[in-house]
Amino acid sequence: MTILAPIILYFLFAYGFPLDAKNIPMGVVDFDKSSLSRSLIDNFQSATNLFNVKQVVGNYPALDKSMDLGKTHIILVIPPHFSKNIKKGEPVTLQALIDGIYPNRANLISSYAESIIGSFRDEILEEFFLKHYGFSDQTDYAIALKVSAWYNSSFRSEDFIIPGIVVIVMMFFPPLVGAISLAKEKETGSILNMYCSSITKSEYLLGKMLPYIFISFINFFIFLLITIFLFKVPMRGDPFTLMIVSIFYVASTIAIGLLIAVLVNTQIAAILITSIITLVPAFLYSGFMVPLTNVGEGARFMSYILPCTYEISLIRKIMVKGASFAHVKNDVIVIVVFCVGIYFLCIKLFKKRLG
Numbered sequence: 001m002t003i004l005a006p007i008i009l010y011f012l013f014a015y016g017f018p019l020d021a022k023n024i025p026m027g028v029v030d031f032d033k034s035s036l037s038r039s040l041i042d043n044f045q046s047a048t049n050l051f052n053v054k055q056v057v058g059n060y061p062a063l064d065k066s067m068d069l070g071k072t073h074i075i076l077v078i079p080p081h082f083s084k085n086i087k088k089g090e091p092v093t094l095q096a097l098i099d100g101i102y103p104n105r106a107n108l109i110s111s112y113a114e115s116i117i118g119s120f121r122d123e124i125l126e127e128f129f130l131k132h133y134g135f136s137d138q139t140d141y142a143i144a145l146k147v148s149a150w151y152n153s154s155f156r157s158e159d160f161i162i163p164g165i166v167v168i169v170m171m172f173f174p175p176l177v178g179a180i181s182l183a184k185e186k187e188t189g190s191i192l193n194m195y196c197s198s199i200t201k202s203e204y205l206l207g208k209m210l211p212y213i214f215i216s217f218i219n220f221f222i223f224l225l226i227t228i229f230l231f232k233v234p235m236r237g238d239p240f241t242l243m244i245v246s247i248f249y250v251a252s253t254i255a256i257g258l259l260i261a262v263l264v265n266t267q268i269a270a271i272l273i274t275s276i277i278t279l280v281p282a283f284l285y286s287g288f289m290v291p292l293t294n295v296g297e298g299a300r301f302m303s304y305i306l307p308c309t310y311e312i313s314l315i316r317k318i319m320v321k322g323a324s325f326a327h328v329k330n331d332v333i334v335i336v337v338f339c340v341g342i343y344f345l346c347i348k349l350f351k352k353r354l355g
Contacts (some may be wrong), residue, residue: 002215010223013165014231020157021108022049027063027072028056034083043120044076049110073099074109133303151321162231163315164288164343166223170246171253171282174216176274178257181208183270186261201350205343209254214250216250228344236322242315245332248339249311253278255342262350270330282308307338346349 026044028039044051054072057063066072077095077271085092096113100106137297185191194204228231256278261270282288285303286293292303303309314331317323325332 002173002177002194002212003219006169006216006219007222009173010169010226011163013169015163017157017161017165020155021105021112023052024050024074024109025072026051027066027075029060029063029075030056030058030078032078032082033058036083036086037078040078040117040120041076043116044113046118047112048117067097067099070101073105074113076113088278089128120184131346133259157266159233159320160316162227162233163319164286164312166220166227167249167308167311167315168279168282168286168288169217169223169342170220170250170311171286171306172177172275172279173219174212174250174253175255175257175260175278176271178212178254179261179270179274180257180267181212182258182261183264183267188268198279201352202347204352205258205346207352208258209251209343212254213247213251216254217247220246220250235319237318238324239318241328242318243326243331245314245335246247246311247338252307252335252339252342255339259342259346259349262346281306285309286312290311306334310334310338312348 004218028041028044030041041053041056045053051074055066056065060077063072063075067075075097077091077092077097082092094117096110098106098109098113131159149155182191185194200281224242228235257270257274260273262279264270264273281302286306286309287303288308292300292309295303314328314335317331318327321327
C-alpha cells in the first residue's frame, strides 16, 4: 500500500489526464471545390496530430448525422465563390461547426482551427501584398504581431499536468497510511502499551511519521525520475531545492493523517475522513487543473489552507520555469510552517491517557 499503490495511482492519473486534443475527426463541406479550398483542407490535414479529415462533401446533410453520432467533432464549411472572392480582394467568411458537448475540448478545437486558418490567411496576405505593393515580409506591415510562448512553447499538457499529479498522489497516500497506522493501534488496543511506557507523545508521533516519511520520499523521487525521463517534463531549475522542500511537504501530508487519527478511534473513520479532506480538495482547490486566479474568493481561501497548493506552485516553477530558491522562497516557508504546525497540533491534541 505504501509503495506499489501510489505508483499505480500515478500512472493512472498520468495517462488518464490528457488535456490535448489530437487526431480530431473532421468533416468539410466544400461548396467551392477550387484549388484554393483544397489547399486550405490540406493545411488542416497536414497539421501534425491535430486533425483527421474524414469526409469532404458538397452539402450539409451528409455530415449532420456524423456530428450527431460523435464521429465528427468539427465541420468546416467553405462557402461558394471562396476562391473567386479572395482573388478579387473581397472579404470571405468561413464557418466552423464544433461539437461543444465537452467545453474544454471544444475550446481547444476552436483555437487549433483559428490558428490554421490564420496561417492560411497570412499566406494569402503575403501574396496580396507582393502582388499589389511589391513586398510580402510581415515586418514591412504597419503593425505586425509576433507571439512567443515562454516555458512551454509547444503547449504540451504533460509539462503542466504531470508535476501536479506527483503532488496530488503524495497528498493522498502518505496521510492515508499515516492515519491507518495510528488508528489501527487505537482500535486494536495495542496503543495501551505506549500509554504505560515512559515514551513521550512527541517521540511516539515522530516515530510513527519517520518510516512513512522515508518511504513516501522514495516514492516521490521515483515519480520525479519517471516524470523527467518517461514523460519528458524538463527540469530547468535546481532539483536539490525541490527534493529538500519536498521532504517537508511529505512530512506535512503524513502529519495530516496522524492528526485525523488522533481525533478518531476507528480505521474506517480515519480512512473516510482522510480521503475526503485530502484527495477531493487537492483536485479542486490546489490549482492542479484551474489557476487560483480563476476561482472565487471562497475557493481561494480553501486553497490557501492546503499544503499541496504551495507544492504544486513550487514544483511547476522549478521544473518548467527554472525558478531559483529566491523565486520560490514564499512557497518554501509556507510548506515548512505547515509541517511544523500540523505536527505541533498533533502533539497538543494527542492524549496519553485512557478515556
